[in-house]
Amino acid sequence: MTSSLIRKLAKKHGFDACHFSRPMIKAQDKDALSHWLANDYQANMTWMAEATRLERRKNPKRMLDDVQTVICLAMRHIPPTYDLKMAQQSKERGVVASYAYGLDYHDVMKKRVKALARDLDVLLGEHGQRVYVDTAPVLEHALAASSGLGWQGKHSLTIHREHGSYLMLGEIFTTASIEVDQEASQHCGSCTACLDVCPTKAIIAPYVVDANLCISYLTIEYKGVIPRDLRSKMGNHIYGCDDCQMVCPWNRKITAVDDILMVNQAHILPMLSELLLLDEEGFRQHFRKSPVKRTGRVAMLRNICVSMGNSGIADFIPQLLIASKGEEALIRVHAIWAISQLIAESSRLLQHLENLEKDEVNEDVLQEIAQCRQEAIASAS
Numbered sequence: 001m002t003s004s005l006i007r008k009l010a011k012k013h014g015f016d017a018c019h020f021s022r023p024m025i026k027a028q029d030k031d032a033l034s035h036w037l038a039n040d041y042q043a044n045m046t047w048m049a050e051a052t053r054l055e056r057r058k059n060p061k062r063m064l065d066d067v068q069t070v071i072c073l074a075m076r077h078i079p080p081t082y083d084l085k086m087a088q089q090s091k092e093r094g095v096v097a098s099y100a101y102g103l104d105y106h107d108v109m110k111k112r113v114k115a116l117a118r119d120l121d122v123l124l125g126e127h128g129q130r131v132y133v134d135t136a137p138v139l140e141h142a143l144a145a146s147s148g149l150g151w152q153g154k155h156s157l158t159i160h161r162e163h164g165s166y167l168m169l170g171e172i173f174t175t176a177s178i179e180v181d182q183e184a185s186q187h188c189g190s191c192t193a194c195l196d197v198c199p200t201k202a203i204i205a206p207y208v209v210d211a212n213l214c215i216s217y218l219t220i221e222y223k224g225v226i227p228r229d230l231r232s233k234m235g236n237h238i239y240g241c242d243d244c245q246m247v248c249p250w251n252r253k254i255t256a257v258d259d260i261l262m263v264n265q266a267h268i269l270p271m272l273s274e275l276l277l278l279d280e281e282g283f284r285q286h287f288r289k290s291p292v293k294r295t296g297r298v299a300m301l302r303n304i305c306v307s308m309g310n311s312g313i314a315d316f317i318p319q320l321l322i323a324s325k326g327e328e329a330l331i332r333v334h335a336i337w338a339i340s341q342l343i344a345e346s347s348r349l350l351q352h353l354e355n356l357e358k359d360e361v362n363e364d365v366l367q368e369i370a371q372c373r374q375e376a377i378a379s380a381s
């Protein structure tokens with residue numbers, strides 16, 4: 001009874017799914033999380049391995065005294081507006097993950113979850129509650145699966161039977177005891193489309209993603225020099241990656257979605273050459289209210305250089321030469337790599353590298369120049 005009233009309220013607040021679970025994580029999920037961390041699949045996201053946060057992820061009861069129920073919520077976002085082939089062929093453009101086409105979902109979703117929580121205060125009377133969206137130490141997929149919201153696909157994301165996986169998840173933990181739903185059943189079957197398509201083979205086994213290899217991690221969370229062997233596999237992804245979701249059969253039949261994140265057309269397949277021109281102020285303005293702003297200009301321009309390097313478009317070279325002499329070493333490293341990918345003639349490339357080396361003092365940049373030189377010499381002989 002209470003659950004159906006809450007479901008109605010959730011719908012009123014714009015949620016596409018609302019399910020209920022006890023605050024419990026199964027032993028196999030706890031073990032899988034420990035195994036994931038033991039293998040360093042969390043990459044530089046060291047917060048994931050912090051003892052207190054880990055303990056909370058494994059024991060949701062630690063999140064709120066006397067918590068009885070977890071209300072699992074999902075909101076859909078507009079899926080990619082192109083198919084994989086079209087995205088890959090748009091070489092002069094960068095691919096931005098569809099959840100980032102518009103406003104930052106954290107802001108939009110948190111407001112809605114809080115509004116729903118206020119209604120619950122009225123409906124449930126005296127009770128304790130806390131709301132979470134993404135960043136809290138909550139094992140969202142495991143709770144979503146046990147609440148029946150959706151199963152965890154082999155790409156590790158939660159799939160809703162009708163709405164697919166282009167979802168944002170959030171939870172309300174409450175001390176009220178509400179009847180719970182049945183656990184979701186698995187519907188991946190023998191499909192392996194996501195594992196097969198992943199450009200960097202980051203889905204190292206069904207249900208397990210090594211963040212070190214995932215383009216989403218490399219382009220958004222990671223702020224350093226991108227490993228050389230991964231750069232060419234990144235194609236024209238400049239912010240996040242939807243490839244494993246784009247091939248998923250469960251995303252084929254999804255119905256039209258309300259534009260709750262207010263898509264900004266400028267963020268769909270933007271021109272690489274325009275983005276590389278952005279200075280700090282221009283970047284802030286361009287990505288105001290977008291999740292992209294969290295990644296910062298330097299990391300974003302790094303990603304743009306990599307995409308330019310993978311484009312095969314020689315017209316990018318003059319712009320990259322300017323970037324290779326810019327202020328930020330991180331951008332210089334990737335601009336130089338990109339130049340080395342686009343200049344086929346070794347003698348010309350070696351000349352550029354020699355010029356760039358003259359005034360360079362940064363170790364990472366010098367190392368990049370040395371590696372590009374070695375490769376140019378090897379390809380000439």
Ligand code: B12
Nearest residue numbers: 029032036097134140141157158168169207209216240241
């Ligand atoms: C860290 C993180 C990342 C990392 C690591 C991703 C990962 N797969 O672990 C990086 C930066 C790579 C990332 C990328 C993305 N993320 Co992210 N991310 C998170 C975050 C904060 C934690 C995830 C986590 O705990 N990972 C640790 C691993 C161990 O957990 P797990 O994947 O659930 O692991 C389980 C399985 O391995 C399972 N398992 C193991 N063996 C088996 C066997 C079987 C049979 C089964 C069923 C299960 C199973 O057991 C483990 C424990 O339950 C969550 C939010 C949250 N608080 O949960 C968002 C979240 C998962 N991300 C989200 C999104 C949208 C993305 C991207 C799609 C963004 C993009 N477009 O670029 C990509 C997708 C990449 C991918 N294929 O996973 C959404 C997913 C929405 C959905 N539909 O599920 C979330 C839920 C955020 C949100 N609140 O909406 N993300």
Ligand code: SF4
Nearest residue numbers: 198214215241243244
């Ligand atoms: S988001 Fe991209 S790189 Fe990461 S697992 Fe999916 S397909 Fe692979």
Ligand code: SF4
Nearest residue numbers: 153154188191194248
């Ligand atoms: S692509 Fe296939 S294996 Fe991967 S999540 Fe979708 S149904 Fe499951």
